[in-house]
Amino acid sequence: MGIIVQKFGGTSVADPQKIHNVAKAVIKEKNNGNDVVVVVSAMGHTTDYLIKLAKEITNNPDSREMDMLLSTGEQVSIALLTMAIQSNGYKAVSMNGQQVGIITECIHSKARIVDIKTDKLNKYLKEGKIIVVAGFQGVTPDGEITTLGRGGSDTSAVAIAAALKADRCDIYTDVEGVYATDPRIVPNVQKADVISYEEMLELARVGANVLHPRSVETAKQFNVPLRVRSSFKLDNLGTLIIGVDNMEIYKPVAGVAADCSQVRILISSLPDIPGTAAKVFGALAKHNISVDMIIQSLAIDGKNSIAFTVDAQDLDDALKILDSEKDHIQSGNILTDKDIAKVSIVGAGMVDRPGIAADMFKALAEKNINIKMISTSEIKISCLVEKQNANDAIKVLCKEFGLESKEIAVVKGDLPNI
């Protein structure tokens, strides 16, 4: 009927028995009449083991050699999965990144895919073979082995699906679809059946571990329908992720997310002159510190203040940088606030429906939850609240936007004990 690309992560192929289970899922799709390309990660803790070996050799291993080392993990998986498929009487063939021609930039340990050759893939598919491809790895035009970095195997699968113009890319994982909430906050959590790329991206950025944003971005770019589904419940269809244009109906708010891993920094008494914000954020950017929410207050008496949030683990570095640039920035006091949570509502439907933000603020106010900062994007509204209010905020927002039985609440960082 069509071409289906399947992707299985390291836990799905952690031992020979699990590899046989994956073979069953692959064969099931083949028996549906589809051409099947399977992308797999390294078995279980293989990558961790290889990294440990390298660290025993040297504290500072060369990134080219790390790629040479780590790419073996996926090569073991593809050989074993291919054997398992063949042992069921199906034709199958394994291919590493070099053999497929997954062409990347020459940036070791975090290369980006620039091209995927399809001639050999199409040749094997025409021969009726199931193709098992090593995820996470590629090759430069010069034949150097590269790896794709975090989210690499998902990205390999989506990119191969795009190159083959596949009908769908199924990401098999240990959850049943796109939904992640702390069951202490919202009981009876259910998964979404359909969600847009954009919503998934916003949810992923605040902490959904289901899919790396990079793979969702690639799927969005090439309009590859993605399905997140369970390796253990093959009959479960999981969550379909598609373009907004392809969605027939959607709620204005698809999910509620909380991020408790940020801290707020407030710089007061800044001169109200052009270039001040540029100095502050330029200094942080130079040291690779990502800033999330930013608010600049209205100027009073020629003085200004700027508040912004950074990841908690970047706090010490950020303070050091701000201190060393103090004279240059002409900053006054620097205050930090660690007891914060960013609560966001996400939904592709917001763009057409005015009043969603007002509804959010009203719902929080009715629960006496104070809003410290606000930021908005096309499909997301985020409010910074006190960390102790995060649970209540999620609950009231789920209720406000009718998500109680179908909510997507994504939590990053540790929520306060209830």
Next chain:
Amino acid sequence: MGIIVQKFGGTSVADPQKIHNVAKAVIKEKNNGNDVVVVVSAMGHTTDYLIKLAKEITNNPDSREMDMLLSTGEQVSIALLTMAIQSNGYKAVSMNGQQVGIITECIHSKARIVDIKTDKLNKYLKEGKIIVVAGFQGVTPDGEITTLGRGGSDTSAVAIAAALKADRCDIYTDVEGVYATDPRIVPNVQKADVISYEEMLELARVGANVLHPRSVETAKQFNVPLRVRSSFKLDNLGTLIIGVDNMEIYKPVAGVAADCSQVRILISSLPDIPGTAAKVFGALAKHNISVDMIIQSLAIDGKNSIAFTVDAQDLDDALKILDSEKDHIQSGNILTDKDIAKVSIVGAGMVDRPGIAADMFKALAEKNINIKMISTSEIKISCLVEKQNANDAIKVLCKEFGLESKEIAVVKGDLPNI
């Protein structure tokens, strides 16, 4: 000064500490002013582990997928050794079989090398880099990964040395050179300083585990000087293996070898007509059973008998085949003799010196050792004796040919208890 190819086996790179030791040996050669290419095997028991994994998937794994699987073992080693060399401040780069261009036939699990590309190797050497190459593996012109089978890594090293016109190929191992004897038979055993390819081949065929005959044959073909030396005693020069033409002097007999792993089969009452021997050995060859010594007795009354030796583990199969072909061969009784040992003297000097065979037979006779069969080649004379006489035969032959303090006695199979 020149190009040296070094080869280290799996036990030499079994763990990070041992890999650092190998790095020292590599750097020592680099510091001698040489360009260095290092060929390594998979770490310790990695290959066994991977084979076990495959067997847990299926009893009958596809040989292409086995090659895909096993070739990862060497790729791990090259990455780690390269890191170890770099951590000492030396420039190094790893290359797998595909990256070098070790081109082989497309016969999985036992491919033969047909070509080795030298452009990338020479480029890296010109840049002053130590090159670490994965042994045991190659690639077909179509990009299929192959492995070279038994003795593969030694063969990789020798073939690379030949392609680069290297000055020498050093095979590092856990022995100090070419010599292997049971110390219970000849005490104070010493290694040979120099030995010819031909002598090494004859000794290897009867059981020296030091070097696989295939690598010696390749070295002989391309006249690559080989040095077998210890990974643990880097100052020890080991044994140099070179062409006879390059040897200044040599003794007529370089070594004495005993092979206790064979059994003798005697077929009596065969018709004395052309084609009988062809029928017998054709049937065995068709089932891949190698026959070593062969003697056909003189015909009496139009009947003949043929005696030959096979490896003990092939005995049952050989008897089955001979039984099933009984009518075709028109054979009479089939007798077997398991208590035999093949004692050989080996020496490139024999060819010019008549009387060596007679000296051998006389020495054995003086010890009352009966000779059951004899076979000869250009540089080897082998006598089949009763197994219980093997130790005495080795001793008396070492004495006869002045090898007592410099003997090379190679023993295969279990010698009888003394």
